[in-house]
Amino acid sequence: MTKPVQLVDLFAGPGGLGEGFSSIRRPDRSRQFKTLVSVEKEASAHRTLTLRAFYRLLLDSDRGMDAYFEYLQGGKHPSSRDDVKDLWLEAEQEALRLELGGEDGNHALEERLHQGLDHDRDWVLIGGPPCQAYSVVGRVRNRGNKSYRPEEDKRHFLYREYLDVIARFRPAVFVMENVRGMLTSRVGKERIFGQILEDLRDPVKATGHEGPEGCSSASEYTIFSLKDDRVYFPRTKGLFNTPDPLEEHEYNSFVIKAEEHGIPQARHRVILVGVRNDIVKGVGVQTMATSLKVDSTDDEKRTVEQAFIGLPPLRSGLSREDSYEAWHEAIKRVATKVANELRSQPSEHLEPEDRKRIAAELKEIAETPHEELPRRHVPNGKPRPVGPTTELEKWYHGAQDPNTKGLWYNHEARSHMEKDLARYLYCATFAKVMGYSPIGTKEIYLDYLAPMHANWKTGKFADRFKVVLKDQPSKTITSHISKDGHYFIHYDPKQCRSLTVREAARLQTFPDDYYFEGNRTEQYVQVGNAVPPLLARRIANKVVEILERAQRGELQQPHSKVLQA
Structure with a gap:
């Protein structure tokens, strides 16, 4: 050979x-x-690089993948397992x-x-x-x-x-x-x-x-x-x-x-x-x-929606005293507040009819009971009724058993201040209604939505809130996603959050079994700096x-x- x-x-x-x-x-x-x-x-x-080297060595051996996936779900690190320690040492080399x-x-x-x-x-x-x-x-x-x-x-x-x-x-x-x-x-x-x-x-x-x-x-x-x-x-x-x-x-x-x-x-x-x-x-x-x-x-072109297929929805968190009930009340509160201001405050750049449509969507979010979404996905490996079918789905699935689902890693939503929830909710709703992300202070014009920055209306802060649109390819994923999520707002208003590490990794075409080590900020930096593996x-x-x-x-x-x- x-x-x-x-x-x-x-x-x-x-x-x-x-x-x-x-x-x-x-x-x-x-x-x-x-x-x-x-x-x-x-x-x-x-550490991510070493773990993936170990993954490939294990995949090419006849020992199965348990040592890898058990570690991802909280089990022993491969370096402490006698049955695969030699492969870990090879990965370190x-x-x-x-x-x-x-x-x-x-x-x-x-x-x-x-x-x-x-x-x-x-x-x-x-x-x-x-x-x-x-x-x-x-x-x-x-x-x-x-x-x-x-x-x-x-x-x-x-x-x-x-x-x-x-x-x-x-x-x-x-x-x-x-x-x-x-x-x-x-x-x-x-x-x-x-x-x-x-x-x-x-x-x-x-x-x-x-x-x-x-x-x-x-x-x-x-x-x-x-x-x-x-x-x-x-x-x-x-x-x-x-x-x-x-x-x-x-x-x-x-x-x-x-x-x-x-x-x-x-x-x-x-x-x-x-x-x-x-x-x-x-x-x-x-x-x-x-x-x-x-x-x-x-x-x-491949779209964000295609990239996110199968990923479980998550809610964002609150920076203080987070719970589903507190988050839901905050969403209702900010949705009502923004909807009322949209109806009462005219805009030089938005037609009255468009303001009414966005306000109506926000009112519906405030008044409709929410599904109780989790903040973090817990891998469970439930049976999959239908395996991955498209080329992209198969690529994302990696070496996981095609008969199971529910094994997504690094998929956890950030916590946000209530005022940021208001901005994210408005921007995502605007994009849903209008088909594009709102343009800076021209269309994010309400006083309630203005950040506490002296130069909010000028310079680099003037257009910092952007939605990742579902029917288009994403904008470039960069390491700045580690700083905040303002430029990478999820398109679904009901989730009201920025992208998770796994979603950013999907847009970069990392397989779902590609695990990123480090804290969440470090994980975002790694994803943002990477070359898309499918392009490679x-x-x-x-x-x-x-x-x-x-x-x-x-x-x-x-x-x-x-x-x-």
């Missing part, structure tokens, strides 16, 4: 990119990719907690790769260097700091730790993910993205590091777009085979829009795929570019295709030619 392709995952977070690659199986059910090492510095994300960019972390990773990598076989490097320096929000924050100097911000150059691994160990393919802001980020007057492309093209020249004995002698790469097979770097011109820089408008060809690939979320990220040039030359650059293009899955799987399938082409020795077609964008 052919050995799986070795995978190295840097800056792994909770493991979304690695999960997509690891999910691919061959016809004989063996894995196409096997993670040699994944690296993450944050403690709770590293796979998932390393290291901070790259420092001498100790870099040395530990290098030692692990020297020991573990099989240089006689092709291997793949994946990862997403930290993005705070590139993100639009981060750059706005930096502009407010008079002493900030981009050229002194080490976060701009953490991609070089990724680059060092490429230079030293020469993967056949690498996949690098980052925020869209990387395309426009500047150090001095120059856009940094052009330099990143050039460095990735020739990592040995960029770093000065030569590869160890036994690794490929080829050291240069071609960087491909997954979106447009006419865009790759370097293209060449003239007689001297010199790199022809891409035009800045072509940079957008490296942006993947997740909603166009079966992901129920409008997440736009830069994803670069580099292929070692000995492989590119063997297959042909245009054939390679065409093979790597990830086509849209279908014309119909689609990319991984393309990587498999080009590796198989290379292994079959498919040569460049005689009449293929480089297309110019």
